[in-house]
Amino acid sequence: xxxxxxxxxxxxxxxxxxxxxxxxxxxxxxxxxxITDHFQTNPTINYNYxxxxxxxxxYVALGDSLTAxxxxxxxxxxxxxxxxxxxxxxxHRVELMNLGIPGGKADNIISGQIEKxxxxxxxxxxxxxGVNDLQDKIKKTMFAQNLDKIxxxxxxxxxxxxxxxxxxxxxxxxxxxxxxxxxxxxxxxxFNTVIQNIATANSVEFIDLYSYNKNLEKTGDNFYSPxxxxxxxxxxxxxxxxxxxxxxx
Numbered sequence: 001x002x003x004x005x006x007x008x009x010x011x012x013x014x015x016x017x018x019x020x021x022x023x024x025x026x027x028x029x030x031x032x033x034x035i036t037d038h039f040q041t042n043p044t045i046n047y048n049y050x051x052x053x054x055x056x057x058x059y060v061a062l063g064d065s066l067t068a069x070x071x072x073x074x075x076x077x078x079x080x081x082x083x084x085x086x087x088x089x090x091x092h093r094v095e096l097m098n099l100g101i102p103g104g105k106a107d108n109i110i111s112g113q114i115e116k117x118x119x120x121x122x123x124x125x126x127x128x129x130g131v132n133d134l135q136d137k138i139k140k141t142m143f144a145q146n147l148d149k150i151x152x153x154x155x156x157x158x159x160x161x162x163x164x165x166x167x168x169x170x171x172x173x174x175x176x177x178x179x180x181x182x183x184x185x186x187x188x189x190x191f192n193t194v195i196q197n198i199a200t201a202n203s204v205e206f207i208d209l210y211s212y213n214k215n216l217e218k219t220g221d222n223f224y225s226p227x228x229x230x231x232x233x234x235x236x237x238x239x240x241x242x243x244x245x246x247x248x249x
Contacts, residue, residue: 047075047096047097047098048095048096048097048098049081049084049094049095049096049098050093050094050095050096051081051084051085051088051093051094051096052084052085052087052088052089052091052092052093052094053088053091053093054088054091054092054093055091055092055093056092056093056094056095056123057087057092057093057094057095057123057124058094058095058097058120058121058122058123058124059080059083059084059087059094059095059096059097059122059123059124059125059126060096060097060098060099060116060117060120060122060124060125060126060160061078061079061080061096061097061098061099061100061125061126061128062099062100062109062113062117062125062126062127062128062129062150063099063100063101063104063109063126063127063128063129064100064101064102064103064104064105064108064128064129064131064132065100065101065102065103065104065230066079066100066128066131066168066230066231067079067080067098067099067100067126067128068098068100068101068102069081069098069100069236070102070230071224071229071230071231071232071235071236072231072232072233072236073233074233075098077233077236077237078098078100078236079236079237079239079240079243080096080098080100080126080240081096081098082236082237082239082240083126083240083243083244083247084096085240086240086241086244087124087244087247097116097117097120097122099112099113099116099117101113103132104129104132105129105132105133105136105138105146106129106130106133106138106143106146106147106150107146109127109129109146109150110146110149110150114150114153114154117154117158118153118154118157118158121158122158122160123159123160123161124160124161124163124247125154125158125160125161125162125163126162126163126164126165126243127147127150127151127162127163127164127165128165128167128209129147130143130147130167130191130192130195131167131170131188133146133191134167134184134187134188134191140190140191140194143191143194144194144197144198147164147194147195147198148198148201148202151164151198151199151202151204152202155202155204161205162204162205163204163205163207163243163246163247164195164198164199164204164205164206164207165206165207165209165243166192166195166196166206166207166208166209166210166211167188167191167192167195167209167210168209168210168212168213168239169185169188169210169211169213169214169217170184170188170213170229188210189210192208192210205246207242207243207246209239209242212239212242213235213239216235216238222234223235223238
């Protein structure tokens with residue numbers, strides 16, 4: 001009798017473990033399937049614009065799909081373009097080079113964006129990178145080395161003001177299910193600690209886009225595109241306002 005009870009207990013435990021394993025696997029796959037099913041086209045990649053009239057400001061935006069403007073229909077909806085508009089309204093001609101690459105990681109900036117940035121001779125550089133490093137499980141130590149290399153080289157070879165942003169609080173139901181939302185959010189904060197530490201160590205500006213975006217979500221307004229991961233044009237407009245407020249400080 002005792003043996004039968006023991007066997008039943010083991011069987012129940014195995015069933016529970018298997019069920020949890022299946023759920024974790026499917027909920028993890030759900031995120032990528034959801035993004036794929038609600039695929040957001042990229043308005044363009046690597047574009048240049050001149051906006052406004054007046055003394056020139058040359059601005060380079062480095063990053064991934066969040067810089068490229070994925071989630072919108074037009075490149076003019078991206079946060080770098082909208083930030084450029086705000087700076088131009090102060091009486092400047094802004095020459096914008098957006099080098100954001102969808103799916104890009106920190107090593108992509110090193111291999112494909114730094115040389116173009118240096119050749120452009122910018123006055124302003126924004127860096128928003130890390131979410132794909134996180135998703136691809138790049139070690140934080142490797143990410144830190146890459147980000148440090150980016151900033152060190154840009155400081156050495158340009159005279160630009162450099163603004164580094166944290167990874168924003170991203171992802172909402174139904175794109176991210178429990179417990180992957182909690183895990184993703186936890187890792188985002190860990191990566192952001194790395195970003196802030198590297199920015200501080202190199203004496204460049206750090207802005208907390210994570211907290212800003214999290215507070216933005218509490219307003220109840222719709223700031224996400226249909227994939228519930230990338231912002232829509234309203235989300236990018238709000239980001240541009242945040243970058244501009246820090247730019248004016």
